[in-house]
Amino acid sequence: MAHxxxxxxxxxGIQTVWTDAGEAEGAVASVAEAIDRSIVGHLIVFFSPAYEAEVLTASLAAHFPGVGVSGxxxxxxxxxAGTIERGLVVIAFPRQGFRIVSGLLTQITRLDVEGAASTVRGLRRLLDQGRPEGVGGHRFALSLIDSLANAEETVVSAVAWALDGIPLIGGSAGDDLAFSSTILIRDGVLCRDAAVILLVETDFPIRIFKSDNFEPTQRKFVVTAAREEERRVSELNAEPAAREYAMAVGLDPENLSTMSFAAYPLAVKIGGEYYCRSISRVEPDGSLTFFCAIGEGVVMTLAQPRDIVEATRAELEGLDEALGGLDLVIGFDCVFRRLDAESRQVRHRIADLYKRYGVVGFETYGEQYRAMHLNQTFTGIAIGRAETP
Structure with missing residues (x-):
């Protein structure tokens, strides 16, 4: 095993492998050396944008022939063992105890909703056909979406509709806050403007979850001018958006940064619950671009932070108790949660919690939960220790 x-x-039976190897080929080779490849049925890989994606994809195909790969x-x-700034994280699912099928949705910027739903229904049929006689397992769906296509809401609603009650969780691909190129891979092919959907059936007990650490304040904003297709808001309360937001949080509009947005998110109320709508950046014209779709007339509420460590601990402890012990958690954690934890100097405490409960996953540009696309949230699937009788 490489250093x-x-x-x-x-x-x-899942094997998780992680490496901070500096280049793609060496990373895949060291992962392949560490894993018992004879039992693997599907790989999910989360990789640094510093890697050459073509080399990574070719190396995975060479080292894991016949194995499904999504990432x-x-x-x-x-x-x-904690967070990895640069490197490769691999979740290797065994063929025994897990049945997995995957599909690809393409050109999601102008998604054919009926076509997407049809693809998902096809995956459900495929999973039914592959089920051993008399076996009934727990099912969940997992989404990996190109965040720069700005299409998560359309994708998630189409997929959730076709899943017909199978719970969906997932994350939007990132690129270290460069916002220039996010990449998906599926079975040896590099994809952009796309979404990978996996359907998983397992013999083990599972729970999907979402956790955040914000609560609403009394401060409201109405979106009075926006370009929805660009997720760009130019006016809040009929004032220039960046200036109105900055005044509300007590900052100079010139000094707004990703740290500001991480510390002071906005939220919308849907069905009695508040969901974060994070700002990704300030544009030169003083408008604000978001990670989620925002339309004119939407009312947003300024949120204030609760203790991120305590909120995360409570979520993981609850899952541990509900499942009679956690085996591992596949987690999708908003990159803004990391920035917020860093600014509050508690990132090491979050990392300790993730280590204690076996969290494996990646830092995202958005999270999916059931039929929702979210920001500044920690979502995922928890897998329990006890095998279902």
Missing amino acids: GTQMRRHLC CSTSGGISP
């Missing part, structure tokens, strides 16, 4: 590469075998670029990996 900087570690592996953990979980009770359910995306990140703004940081999460391994059972």
Whole structure:
């Protein structure tokens, strides 16, 4: 096993491997050396945008012939040993105990909703056909979406509709806050303007979850001018958007940064619950671009932070109790949560929690939960220790 590469075998048979190797070919080679490849049925890979994606994809195909591969670029990996700034995180599902099928949605900027739903229904049929006689498992769906296509809402609503009750969780690909090129891979092919959808059936107990650490204040904003297709808001409360937001949080509009947006998110109320709508950047004209779709007339509420460590601990402890012990958690964690934790100097405490509960995943530009696309949230699938009788 190469220096900087570690592996953990979980009770359910999943192997998680992570490496901080500097280049793609060496990273894949060290992962392949660490894994028992004879039992692997599907790989999910989260990789640094610093890697050459073509080399990574070719190396995975060479080292894991006949194995399904799904993955995306990140703004940081999460391994059972902690977060990885640059490198590769691999979740290797065994064929025993997990049945997985995957599909690709293309040209999601102008998504054919009926076509997408048809693809998902086809995956459900495929999973039904592959099910051993008399076996009934727990199902969930997992989405990896090109965030720069600005199409998560359309994708998630179409997919959730076709899943007919199977819970969906997932994350939007990242690129270390460069916002220039996010990449998906599926079975040896590099994809942009796309979404990878996996359907998983397992013999092990599971729970999907979402956690955030914000609560609404009394301060409201109405979106009075926006270009929805660009997720860009030019006016809040009939004032220039950046200036109105900056005044509300007590900052100079000239000094707004990703740290400001991480510390002071906006939220919308849907069905009695508040969901974060994070700002990605200030444009030169003083408008604000968001990670989520925002239309004119939407009312947004300024949110204030609660203790991010306590909120995360409570979520993971609850999952641990509900499942009779956590085996691992596949997690999708907004990159803005990391920035917020860094600014509050508690990132190491979050990392300790993730290590304790076996969280593996990546830092995202957005999270999916059921039929929702979210920001500044930690979502995922928790897998319990006990095998279902």
